[in-house]
Amino acid sequence: MAVSEAVEAAPTRRWGRVLRFGAVLTSILLLLFGVPWWTLVVSGAAWPTGAVVAGTVLFAVALLAFPALMVLGHGPRRVDAAAVAGDTALGVIWVLFVWAIAGNVLRLVLTAASVTDPTRSRVVAVAVLAVSAVLVAWGYVEAMRVPRVRRVDVAIPRLGAGLDGLRVVLLTDTHYGPIDRAGWSARVTEVVNGLDADVVCHTGDIADGSVDQRRAQAAPLGAVRARLARTYVTGNHEYFGEAETWLGHMRELGWEALHNRHLVVERGGDRLVVAGVDDRTAAGSGLAGHRADHAAALAGADPELPVLLLAHQPKQVAAAVAHGVDLQLSGHTHGGQIWPFHYLVRLDQPVVSGLSRHGERTQLYTSNGAGFWGPPLRIFARSEIALLTLRKG
Template structure:
C-alpha cells in the first residue's frame, strides 16, 4: 500500500501541475502583460489553489490537527471545483478563440479597406462635362498593422478567458449554494409483486452520502435531520458514507442524527468511507445515536424483511458483505428490501432473489461531467432501474464529498413509497 502511495502521488501531482500550468497560461499569461498587477494576482491564485489542495489532502494523513484541516479544506476543495470548470472552459475556448480572432481580423480588414478607398472630387473639363479626380492618396503605412493584430489576439484571449472564469465561478457558486441549503425531498413509488395490501404506501426515507467531515459539519447535519423528519416516513434507511473522519473528530457533528425519528426507526449500513474513517468505532457510535445497525443482518417487519450488508470495501478489512447470512432461513414468499451502499452489489441481490435494493455511493456524479465517469463503474448512477426480478434504487445522496458543490446532480433525501399490486 505504501509503495503504491509513493508511486501514485508524484504522478498525480505532476499531472495536476501540468493542467494548472496550461489553464494559467490561457487565463493569465495570454491575457495580461508581463509585470502587471493582474498577472501577479492571477499567478498568485494559481499557486495558492494547488498549495491548499495538497496541504488539505495530505493533512490528515500527515497528522495535522483536525481544526487546521477543516480551515484548509474549504479553499482547497472549492478550488478543486473551480479548477475543473476553468479547465473545461479553457478547452472550449480552444475552439472559440480562433474563430473569434478570425472574425475580428476580417472585420478590421473590411474597415481598413473602406477607409483606404480613394475619394473623388468633382471637376469640370473643357467641354463642360463634370468629372471626378482622385483625392489625395492615403498616407503611407506607418507600421501599426502588427500591433493591431496583436491587440485583436489579446482581445479574443481576454474575452474567452473572462467568460470561462465567470462561468466557472458562477457554476461553482450556485452548486455550492445547492449543497449548503440542504437536500431536497424526492419521491419515488416502487411497485412490489409480493408486498401485501396492508403495506401499500409504506414509506422509506433513503439517506446516503452525508459525508460529515472537515467541510460539512454539525449545521449541515441538522438540516439533513430536519429534512428527513419532515417526510414523516415509516422507516429511515441510512445507506452508508455518513462520515469522513474519526469519532473523536466528528462526535459533535454527528450528534444531531440522534434526533432522527420514524415509526419503525432508523437503520444503518456501512459505506466505503466508514472503512476509511474507522468502521468499528462508527458502527458502535451510530448505535449510540439511536440507529439500528444491519451488519449482514435482517429484521422482520410486519409486511416485509429488511436486510442490510456491509460495504464491499469491508472485504479488505475482513468485514465484507454476506447476503447469504443476512437472508438465511427467511420466508421467500415475503418481500425483501436490501440496504447496500454500492449499486454494484445488485448482481448479488439478483442471485438471492431480493425484490428491492436501496443504495447510494455514486452522488449521481456530483460534478458534471463526472456522471459519465460514474457510469463506467456503476450499473445505475441515479434513479430506479430493474435487473431481472430485482429493482435497484440509487440515491444521489444528501451531502457531497470533496468540494461542497454539486452540478447537474442535486442532493436529495428520497422517500421510496412501496406499492402493493394487490391494492
C-alpha cells in the same frame, strides 16, 4: 531466483510503483492547474506584465500548496482547516479546468469567425472566469442547502397488500466533515421527520472523520423518527478509519445497524425483509468479519417475503440480483456532484442516479445523497432525501 535476489527485488518493485504513482499524480496536477493558467493568463491575451506575473504566481502557489493541504487535512493529522482549504481548491480548479477546455472550443469558433488575438483570448478568458465564478457560487449554495425531497413510487410485485403505500425514506451520504454542519443536520432531521416514514434508511458515508470529531454533527440522527425501523449500513468512508465505532455509535443513537443481517417489519398482516450488507470495500479494510455478505444478511429469511436491501454502492446490485432481492437502496455516487464528473462515475458504477431495473425481479434506487464529499460544491447534481412509496405492482 535466489532468496536474496527476491528480497532485493521486492523493494525495487515497490519503489517502482511509488515513482509511477508520483509521476501520474504530478501529471494530473500539472494538467489541472496548467490548462486554466494557460487559458486565462498566457494564451495570447497580451495582459499587462504585472497581471501575467500575478496570475502565474497565484497558480504556482496553489499548485504547490494543494498536495500539502490535502495530506495535512485528510492524512493522519486530519486538520480541518487544511481540509477545507484543500477541498475548496480542488473544486475551484476542477471547475476552471472544465470550463477552460470549453473556452478553448469557443476559441476555435472565434477563430473561424476571424476574431484575432488579443481580443479572441481575452473574450475566452473573461467567459471562462465569469462562468466558473457563477457555477462555484451556485454550487456552494446547492451543497450547503437542506436537500430537496425526491418522491418516487416503486412497484414491487411480491409486496403484500398490507404493505402497499409503505413509506421508505432514504437519507444517505451525509458526509459530516471539516465544515461544521450541525445546524444543517438538525434541519435535515426535521425534513425527514416531516415525511411520516415507516422505515428510514441510511446507506453509509455518515462522516469524514472520527465519531469524536463529528459527534455534534451526527447527534440529530438520534431524533429521526420512523414507525417501524431506522436502519443503517456502512459506506466506504467508514472504512477509512472507524467503521466499528460508527456502527456502535449508530446503535447508541437508536438505529439498527444491519451489519450483514436483516430484520422483518410488518404492517397490515404482511411482512417485509429489510436487510443490509457492508460496503464492498469492507473486505480490504482488515477488520475481522467485515465484508459484503449477502448470504449472511438473508440467512433465515423467509424466501417468499419481498426483500429491501441496503447496500452503499450501486455496483453491489449484481449480488442482489443473484440473491433475489426486490429493491436495493444505494448512494455513493452523489449524482456526480460536480458536472461533468458523473461521466467518470459511470465508468465505475452501473447507475449514477434514480430508479433502475436489473434482472427480472431486482430494482435499484440510487440516491444523489444529502451531503457532499470534498469540495463544498454541487453543480448540476442536486442533493436529495428520497421518499420511496412502495406499491403492490
